[in-house]
Amino acid sequence: MSQFTPDADWLHWHQSPSVPGYKAPAGAVDAHCHVFGPGDQFPFAPERKYTPCDASRDQLWALRDHLGFSRNVIVQATCHGADNRALVDALNHSNGLARGVATVKASITDEELDALHAAGVRGVRFNFVKRLVDALPFDDLTLIAERIKRLGWHIVIYFEAAELPDLYDFFTSLPTTVVVDHMGRPDVTKPVDGEEFGLFLKLLEENPNFWSKVSCPERLSISGPDGGYLDVVPFARTVVERFPERVLWGTDWPHPNMKSHMPDDGKLVDMIPLIAPTEALQHKLLVENPMRLYWAE
Numbered sequence: 222m223s224q225f226t227p228d229a230d231w232l233h234w235h236q237s238p239s240v241p242g243y244k245a246p247a248g249a250v251d252a253h254c255h256v257f258g259p260g261d262q263f264p265f266a267p268e269r270k271y272t273p274c275d276a277s278r279d280q281l282w283a284l285r286d287h288l289g290f291s292r293n294v295i296v297q298a299t300c301h302g303a304d305n306r307a308l309v310d311a312l313n314h315s316n317g318l319a320r321g322v323a324t325v326k327a328s329i330t331d332e333e334l335d336a337l338h339a340a341g342v343r344g345v346r347f348n349f350v351k352r353l354v355d356a357l358p359f360d361d362l363t364l365i366a367e368r369i370k371r372l373g374w375h376i377v378i379y380f381e382a383a384e385l386p387d388l389y390d391f392f393t394s395l396p397t398t399v400v401v402d403h404m405g406r407p408d409v410t411k412p413v414d415g416e417e418f419g420l421f422l423k424l425l426e427e428n429p430n431f432w433s434k435v436s437c438p439e440r441l442s443i444s445g446p447d448g449g450y451l452d453v454v455p456f457a458r459t460v461v462e463r464f465p466e467r468v469l470w471g472t473d474w475p476h477p478n479m480k481s482h483m484p485d486d487g488k489l490v491d492m493i494p495l496i497a498p499t500e501a502l503q504h505k506l507l508v509e510n511p512m513r514l515y516w517a518e
């Protein structure tokens with residue numbers, strides 16, 4: 222028996238995802254995914270807002286191979302707080318095929334940052350989604366941003382679209398490359414050329430240090446899997462076509478906090494040609510961009 226019981230409404234990740242019809246280019250990177258525990262080995266953080274099922278590094282590598290991908294970027298999941306041991310363990314057992322994005326506190330030492338770098342961490346995540354975390358004070362985040370600059374790391378930000386107006390000035394004050402998770406979580410019932418998504422596009426347009434992940438149609442879609450998540454496509458495609466050098470794609474496996482359904486990861490891969498319609502765009506999205514950001518050396 223595990224010491225952790227997943228939340229009662231927790232949906233297990235898909236047990237038999239389809240083999241995608243779309244063949245990703247050689248060297249493709251799944252640039253947003255997570256590991257959970259296993260909890261008995263790497264306990265979930267006491268301050269977590271959810272308790273997931275386990276999702277181990279070996280299960281992630283199996284999915285990578287099944288989907289025809291080559292590499293992963295593992296983003297520290299909030300259920301592990303600022304305890305990056307599960308992430309570091311995964312990186313250390315990846316044969317160099319995974320990089321990481323950690324969560325740290327302002328009190329982290331330079332030696333601890335150096336150790337994370339040696340393991341393959343290349344960024345930190347600042348999370349503002351209230352159902353997931355109690356966000357750190359801006360002063361702490363500013364301090365962390367200054368501290369990681371010397372390592373050439375970037376900052377990954379996760380927020381709700383409705384919060385962007387309030388966070389905009391803080392975001393644009395950040396001194397590093399900044400990567401936005403899941404396109405800033407647009408409300409896809411609003412127009413792609415409307416005010417809300419317009420602000421997000423302005424953020425990318427006016428700040429060349431900003432990148433976006435065009436991920437998580439399953440989270441953002443209202444039409445859902447039966448509608449092929451097609452309501453999300455215009456948003457993702459707009460970002461890919463306007464900022465082809467600054468986009469990343471990821472599965473978001475094991476899809477924390479999905480309540481309506483659990484996506485078939487193979488079907489998510491099959492959406493790539495809809496959001497990146499040419500081979501050149503697909504190569505940038507899946508290979509060139511993530512390699513530049515995570516495997517530059």
Ligand SMILES: O=C(O)c1cc(C(=O)O)oc(=O)c1
Nearest residue numbers: 297298299300353473477478
């Ligand atoms: O929307 C979410 O629930 C979610 C959660 C986490 C996490 O808990 O780290 O990460 C994500 O990328 C998305």
